[in-house]
Amino acid sequence: MESESNLSIKEVATRSGLSVHTLRYYERIGLIAPVARASGGQRRYRGADLEWIGFLLRLRATGMSISGMQEFARLRSAGDGTAGARRIMLEGHLARLLGEIEALQQAAGVLQAKIAHYRQIEHSLAPDQPIEGKQHATRTLRQRTRQA
Amino acid sequence: MESESNLSIKEVATRSGLSVHTLRYYERIGLIAPVARASGGQRRYRGADLEWIGFLLRLRATGMSISGMQEFARLRSAGDGTAGARRIMLEGHLARLLGEIEALQQAAGVLQAKIAHYRQIEHSLAPDQPIEGKQHATRTLRQRTRQA
DNA sequence: GCTTGACTTCGAGCGCGCTCGAACTCTTAA
DNA sequence: TTAAGAGTTCGAGCGCGCTCGAAGTCAAGC
Incomplete structure (x- = not known):
């Protein structure tokens, strides 16, 4: 049905x-x-x-x-008469969003740097390991949880 | 002090x-x-x-x-010994973040399209206004795609 | 007719991340 | 010496966005 x-x-x-x-x-x-x-x-x-x-x-x-x-x-x-008001709402929302995307991209850079820093520490704690030895392929991209 | x-x-x-x-x-x-x-x-x-x-x-x-x-x-x-665990946490978090940034960018595109759509409606409701230099370009797209 | 199960309304409850207020202590300035 | 003001702990409360449970209705299959 x-x-x-x-x-x-x-x-x-x-x-x-x-x-x-x-x-x-x-x-x-x-x-x-x-x-x-x-x-x-x-x-x-x-x-x-x-x-x-x-x-x-x-x-x-x-x-x-x-x-x-x-x-x-x-x-x-309320109909098409409110198109202008809706557009203005969305423009404000979009501006906010673009700002947030930028902030997130910056934060992603910070995370990447931090990850690299931890690799350094790990290496200095286990100096007999090769540093970027292409064998045992890096564990990047582990999971990817939900949500948008 | x-x-x-x-x-x-x-x-x-x-x-x-x-x-x-x-x-x-x-x-x-x-x-x-x-x-x-x-x-x-x-x-x-x-x-x-x-x-x-x-x-x-x-x-x-x-x-x-x-x-x-x-x-x-x-x-x-707990100290440097947990560097690996922390790196793995951050890698997971970063992967999630990159996925979200992409989703947000896509959403920003949708918002932009919506805003453009509202401009069309606004123009068609006030047809004596010139549209960006050109003369009023008819009532394009009136019923198509209603709002959603 | 009776059961099953998917739907309905309504209000209460919950998890998260703070936010606040009460009652108190300590430092500083007059 | 006193008063103001900035800090302290602790537990309770709040706003948001759901989430759930109770009790009832309805349609279909046996």
Whole structure:
């Protein structure tokens, strides 16, 4: 009974990575407009809902607060007349984001230097090991946890 | 009575951007090793403390959790023998960070596209405005891609 | 009809990372 | 000597963003 534009909350949870709890929570607080319902009252998400959720996730991943997203969603629901206000919001958000990306890149450099420093210490503590000996291939890139 | 290597908690708060509350909290939970005290029991931070706090702030800014930083601080206090373990921690953290930077850059691109899209809408709602020197370029893209 | 299971609403609870307030001590200046 | 002000400890509280549990509804299969 599920088509591409008629998705159960569970299916949307799977696709979006949000929990069903969080999907209902987002709707409750106005991040997602009231979703269409099947006869029995169950939610049926449309393609447009999925797209919007995807965009919300971008906003969230880039550090926008819930209240910021609420404001954005409110403007969106008010129609095209708020395009300017939304653009201004996004411009501010983008500026913040670009600044943060730079800060993170700088921090990455610091981490790299620190890692190199630790290699030095390790080498000086075990001086019989070759320093960059290409055998036993470096343990870089160990894991990569989750989250954006 | 304050020299460069003998700083009050207030001074350190000012320099680091952390609150005095947070500085004491960090010490309490083991992120900062017990700080030297003046005769009356007041904290006196050394240059090395400041450097460490700066590094902690990098870790925090790049998304390391308190418990992660606690683990790192614990290794650090155990001496050079833990250099390898610390390096491995940082390598994992760095890999995560690089992944996040990429995700953020992608998101920034999405935001930029969205901003451009809003400009289009704004222009189509006020068609008598010239668009960047050219005469008003019709109502492009009105219904396509609605908002999401 | 009855069971199963996926859904519903609603409010309470939780983990994280601070943040604050109370009560006290110590140093310094008047 | 006194008063102000900066520091101390400790535990409680808070804001954010979920997360969960209880109790109920609904549709489908046996």
